[in-house]
Amino acid sequence: MADNALLEKMLDLAEFRIDDLKHNDNDIMFYVSKKEKPNVCPIYGVIEPKLRVQQRRNQEVRDINVLNKRVGLTINRTKYKCMECKSTFYETLDSVRQNSKMTTRLREHIAEQSKRRSFIELERELDISNVTIRNIFLEEARKIPQFFEIETPNIIGIDEIHVQREGKSRKQAWAVICNGSDHTVIDxxxxxxxxxxxxxxxxxxQPYNVVFVTMDMWQPYRDAVYQALPQAEIIVDKFHVLKIVNEAFDKYRKSFKTELGKRNIKLKKDRFLMLTRPxxxxxxGIVYRDAWFSEFPELKVAYDLKEQFFNIYEATTAKEAVRKYTDWLVAIPDDLEIYTEVAKTVKNWGREIFNYFSYGNLTNAFVEGINNTIRAIEKQGRGYDFDVLRAKVIFFINHKVIRTSFKTDALFYSQSFTDEDINELYSLKNRDYGVEFKDIIKAINEGLL
Structure with a gap:
């Protein structure tokens, strides 16, 4: 009896009496039953009812691991008949939710741990399915407001991450919105x-706070900004413009590989040599590159045009950039069609591309960087869906919050409050700027996601 009292103290579930205990190298099973009969009929609220045992059954639930062993409870549940109102009911449990297969404290443990650790890791540790862990995690996430009142920055960056979802034939794109002034993720x-x-x-x-929006060349982004933020200027990211030039040239470079094979000539490292800046x-490397040019003079023409386009981004003003671009267009031979798509893109996105030179050379690199980090979280979680990934990033990493100091003058030096005083007090709320990039990276490095 004394041993059971000690075990009950260790189990720390006051409603249960321990009837038996079994264990092996991997598991511990407590056989328990309720200590007290119900003192209220849960059907009609009869107090101190006369109860008759109608039936007993065992219910197995999981509990928190102990000593690296899985812990289970086999609960001897009793079904009673209330002799006052003739209704029947199973005794209620304080430690286990209705129809649950785990104790409340295990559920709370999973909810807390899943914020900071991958579901795969928890699944291995607890031997509880990934689906169950995900559902508990999302239940916890739903307790948090789904839209924080985050401060509106002067610079917004928009980009997307593409992830291959299980059972899908193509990757899905999820948009990521960032604060370019404070380098935080907004949503x-x-x-x-x-x-x-x-x-x-x-x-x-405060939508009218937005002055600049940086993005790639995705038409729905541009249309949305011009409709919802008409005062903002769009800046197309430099990297995406240069990327289409590189891709056009690289496609042309590959066309010479077949010709090279026919001539039975050995030339080295063509892709690296052609895409690396001189x-x-x-x-x-220059010797190897020039060997290609000697064999294929037309490849040198395309290469020089690629480099001429890259040099546009050395311009210090939009006017100079436009002049350099015009010179580039004129220099393209009539029989070289590889840059036709580039010219078409610049025509369609000219204003947004040349805004780069007008407004301080802003890029979307800060968003690209954080997207790579978010992809790492998704990969680590082995297929987190959108709801999980968003909650991991937005809800369970500390936000950058500026806490305003309290102004005591309005309280202690005013005989009465005016509307202006009250508005000032309301303005003292903390300012939330979103999740800092460095904190997301830190959380990954420390294995907290």
Missing amino acids: MLRDRNKATIIDFFSRLK HKLTMK
Whole structure:
């Protein structure tokens, strides 16, 4: 009896009496039953009812691991008949939710741990399914407001992450909205459609604070900004413009590979040599590159045009950049069609591309960087869906919050409150700027996601 009292103290579930205990190398099973009979009929609320045992059954539930062993409870549940109202009911449990297969404290443990650790890791540790852990995690996430009142920055960056979902034939794109002034993540959106982006902008705390929006060349982004934030200027990211030039040239480069095989000539490292900027090549690299040009002079023409386009981004003003671009267009031979798509893109996105030179050379690199980090979280979790990934990033990493100091003058030096005084006091709320990039990276490095 004394041993049971000690075990009950260790189990720390006051409602249960321990009837038996079994264990092996991997598991511990407590056989328990309720200490007290119900003192209220839960059907009609009869106090101190006369009860008759109708039936007994065992219910197995999981509990928190102990000593790296799985712990279970086999609960001897009693079904009673209330002789006052003739209704029947099973005794209620304080430690286990109705129809649950785990104790409340295990559920709370999973809810807390899943915020900071991957579901896969918890599944291995607890031997509880990934689906169950996910559902508990999302239940916890739903307790948090789904839209924080985050401060509206002067610079917003929009980009997307593409993830391959199980059972899907193509990758899904989830939009990521970032604060370019403070380098924080503001939110993640389920898709990158125009309506979704407009809806997000409509919920900004102070939409007219936005001066610049950086992005890639995705038409729905542009349409959404011009409709919802008409005062903002769009800046197309430099990297995405240069990428289409590189891709056009690289496709042309590959066309020479077949010709090279026919001539039975050995030339080295063509892709590296052709796509690396000239000032980054070693003398040996320049020799190899020029060997290609000697064999294929037309490849040198395309290469020089690629480099001429890259040099547009050395311009210090939009006017100079436009002049350099015009010179580039004129220099393209009539029989070289590889840059036709580039010219078409610049024509369609000219204003947004040349805004880069007008407004301080802003790029979307800060968003690209955080997207790579978010992809790492998704990969680590082995297929987190949108709801899980968003909650991991937005809800369970500390936000950058500026706490304003309390102004005592309004309280102690005013005989009465005016509307202006009250508005000032309300303005003292903490300012939330979103999740800092460095904190997301830190959480990953420390294995907390």
